Amino acid sequence: MNNMNEAESIFSGTKGWEKLRALIEAYRNAGIFILVDENTAKFCLPVLLEKCPELGNSVVITAKSNESNKNIAGVESIWRSLAKGNAVRNSLMLCLGGGVITDMGGFAAATFKRGIDFIHIPTTLLAMVDAAIGGKTGVNLDSVKNQVGVFNLPKAVFIFDTFLETLPKRQKLSGFAEMIKHALIDSPEHFEKLILLNSPEKICNDANILESVLVKVAVVNQDPKEAGIRKALNFGHTIGHAIETYSQKHNTHPILHGEAIAIGMICESFISLRLLNFPEDELRRMSGFINWHFPHYSLNPVIADELFSYMYQDKKSFGQMQLNFSLLRGIGEPAWDQLAGEKLVLESLHFYTNLDAGFFV
Amino acid sequence: MNNMNEAESIFSGTKGWEKLRALIEAYRNAGIFILVDENTAKFCLPVLLEKCPELGNSVVITAKSNESNKNIAGVESIWRSLAKGNAVRNSLMLCLGGGVITDMGGFAAATFKRGIDFIHIPTTLLAMVDAAIGGKTGVNLDSVKNQVGVFNLPKAVFIFDTFLETLPKRQKLSGFAEMIKHALIDSPEHFEKLILLNSPEKICNDANILESVLVKVAVVNQDPKEAGIRKALNFGHTIGHAIETYSQKHNTHPILHGEAIAIGMICESFISLRLLNFPEDELRRMSGFINWHFPHYSLNPVIADELFSYMYQDKKSFGQMQLNFSLLRGIGEPAWDQLAGEKLVLESLHFYTNLDAGFFV
Numbered sequence: 001m002n003n004m005n006e007a008e009s010i011f012s013g014t015k016g017w018e019k020l021r022a023l024i025e026a027y028r029n030a031g032i033f034i035l036v037d038e039n040t041a042k043f044c045l046p047v048l049l050e051k052c053p054e055l056g057n058s059v060v061i062t063a064k065s066n067e068s069n070k071n072i073a074g075v076e077s078i079w080r081s082l083a084k085g086n087a088v089r090n091s092l093m094l095c096l097g098g099g100v101i102t103d104m105g106g107f108a109a110a111t112f113k114r115g116i117d118f119i120h121i122p123t124t125l126l127a128m129v130d131a132a133i134g135g136k137t138g139v140n141l142d143s144v145k146n147q148v149g150v151f152n153l154p155k156a157v158f159i160f161d162t163f164l165e166t167l168p169k170r171q172k173l174s175g176f177a178e179m180i181k182h183a184l185i186d187s188p189e190h191f192e193k194l195i196l197l198n199s200p201e202k203i204c205n206d207a208n209i210l211e212s213v214l215v216k217v218a219v220v221n222q223d224p225k226e227a228g229i230r231k232a233l234n235f236g237h238t239i240g241h242a243i244e245t246y247s248q249k250h251n252t253h254p255i256l257h258g259e260a261i262a263i264g265m266i267c268e269s270f271i272s273l274r275l276l277n278f279p280e281d282e283l284r285r286m287s288g289f290i291n292w293h294f295p296h297y298s299l300n301p302v303i304a305d306e307l308f309s310y311m312y313q314d315k316k317s318f319g320q321m322q323l324n325f326s327l328l329r330g331i332g333e334p335a336w337d338q339l340a341g342e343k344l345v346l347e348s349l350h351f352y353t354n355l356d357a358g359f360f361v
Numbered sequence: 362m363n364n365m366n367e368a369e370s371i372f373s374g375t376k377g378w379e380k381l382r383a384l385i386e387a388y389r390n391a392g393i394f395i396l397v398d399e400n401t402a403k404f405c406l407p408v409l410l411e412k413c414p415e416l417g418n419s420v421v422i423t424a425k426s427n428e429s430n431k432n433i434a435g436v437e438s439i440w441r442s443l444a445k446g447n448a449v450r451n452s453l454m455l456c457l458g459g460g461v462i463t464d465m466g467g468f469a470a471a472t473f474k475r476g477i478d479f480i481h482i483p484t485t486l487l488a489m490v491d492a493a494i495g496g497k498t499g500v501n502l503d504s505v506k507n508q509v510g511v512f513n514l515p516k517a518v519f520i521f522d523t524f525l526e527t528l529p530k531r532q533k534l535s536g537f538a539e540m541i542k543h544a545l546i547d548s549p550e551h552f553e554k555l556i557l558l559n560s561p562e563k564i565c566n567d568a569n570i571l572e573s574v575l576v577k578v579a580v581v582n583q584d585p586k587e588a589g590i591r592k593a594l595n596f597g598h599t600i601g602h603a604i605e606t607y608s609q610k611h612n613t614h615p616i617l618h619g620e621a622i623a624i625g626m627i628c629e630s631f632i633s634l635r636l637l638n639f640p641e642d643e644l645r646r647m648s649g650f651i652n653w654h655f656p657h658y659s660l661n662p663v664i665a666d667e668l669f670s671y672m673y674q675d676k677k678s679f680g681q682m683q684l685n686f687s688l689l690r691g692i693g694e695p696a697w698d699q700l701a702g703e704k705l706v707l708e709s710l711h712f713y714t715n716l717d718a719g720f721f722v
Contacts, residue, residue, distance in 0.1 A: 072433060072437060076433060076502075079502055079508065079509055080502070080503070083502065083503070083505065083508060083674075110511065111472070111499075111509050111510060111511055112508070112509060113508065113509075113510075114497065114499060114507075114510045114511055114512055115511060115512065115586075136475065138472075138475060141437075141440055141441070141444065142441070142444070144444065146475075147440065147444060147473070147474065148440055148472050148473060148474075149472060149474075149475045150471065150472055150475055150476060150511055151475055151476065225476075313444075
């Protein structure tokens, strides 16, 4: 991955639109491709084309937005569209969409002709604060999330809150979960600010989003390839990913990524309490806050073994029979590569299951 | 790509075996995977296991060696074997085989869990002097060679001439073509040395191979991502790749990569003469030398349009209606990004077709 400070390539607001128009100028002769999904084609592409009329000649490539399409067949379809559109090494791909589009489009671009430039224009809160930032690209293989991919930073990322106006409330909640995670990793002050805002709706403006984004950027800059501190960003994700995978396999209407991570953060804060003396009052406060905002998901004890099997497959695991966690010693004090056994994980799932929505103090 | 001098990670001979045993030690707990093809499983894997008995517990993954299997389906099969074998981020893949194995295995490793370490142990002369060196990994998409891939350097490359003992003569000839290319790019002295050796058989020892490898390494170190001088290594390849693709599509027994590149070098030296005043006596000398060693391939004029269509798809092309070449001003004086029209390319194909095997002076 390029040794760049990603903060310098993140833009928003009116200046963002000017910067975008300036950036794409260099690629016009070599061809610009815009990757969209069925929703962003309808709601976001018209806005983009109005703001950047010079994109009128671009080739539009459509992919499906659902997570189950984030696989190598989806990438192959993008590669074929690039080849058909005569993309060359100095062509550009704009990824206009949520995390599926930025993850899959970034991977397709990073591997087409051994890498063409790409720019992310995330259109969901979740993609703005997480997927589009930090250079992780990739797709799922069989049932395993992000099993295949590369680290490769986009040329630039543009945060435009205007795209959030048409975003369903539940999707905003999903992004809110990662913002909570960033705050918990960052500092008590950042977390207090979210508690005061107390609404995934009110949080949806460029300034709040950028503040959250910069937490991730600061961590990624220190450790782009996730050898150390970047693992802090996996807080809530060992258990969260397993629940997400389970839900996608068994529920007709699976829970969203952020909804799963919200549960994961509660469970992993409980594990933090046990392993690292994460303060009990903070556990109650954050669990209550999250549980109040997010829908409850029923974790039947019989599903535990299936959840464990997903946790062992997690790419952050070091091998068999050890579960690897990114935890918190306190708010703003992340700790990674913490090992826990199945018994403690089971207890943490029980802690979540027994949470009362009125717990918030 | 890592900012490393690849020359420091290339080993051979007895010291090579010692270095290999020392290197793999660090990966034993996380799992070592050995990618082989049907030939190297039989002829090379036993040698490797005898020299490195600690590899006895490794997981062996078998892929098909033919170029038509160098596609994304082949990579998916490797990814699945890695997942099934519980490969983790700090696992290691050893690629034991020819260019198909190092290209495809390198790409599979570089993209599994966003990249695990890999080591190349090339077993063909062609892979030793070319495919395994320089960090290009990738596979073909539909009919287009190396359409998909990434730049990623192996942790180390091991050159062991012992593997060449069982290599068919024609395969040696194929590698010899790239050695001729390196000599032509490098210096008149290097080329004279090959003329004196005058045999793809005699050239197959560690010292000669390393000399050739270091020409490529020096070029790649200057320009890893092929923005400039690395393009010099494409000498002979614009036309050579097109002939190779044509032959794979139409011939029951297609010509080998090096055989196609040999023809490409003759044609592109002719273009060099016309565009860059490459000396006529050197054109006659090198054409005669190559034509004497390599089998003649009949280039019927009616196939020209199909050849052009492959040349336009070439990832080194800048767009439509321009053919991009890496040429020579003289031996040891490469020049890249040289544009030629179809008419001159046709003439160069005629030059090759009319070559007399007795031309060598």
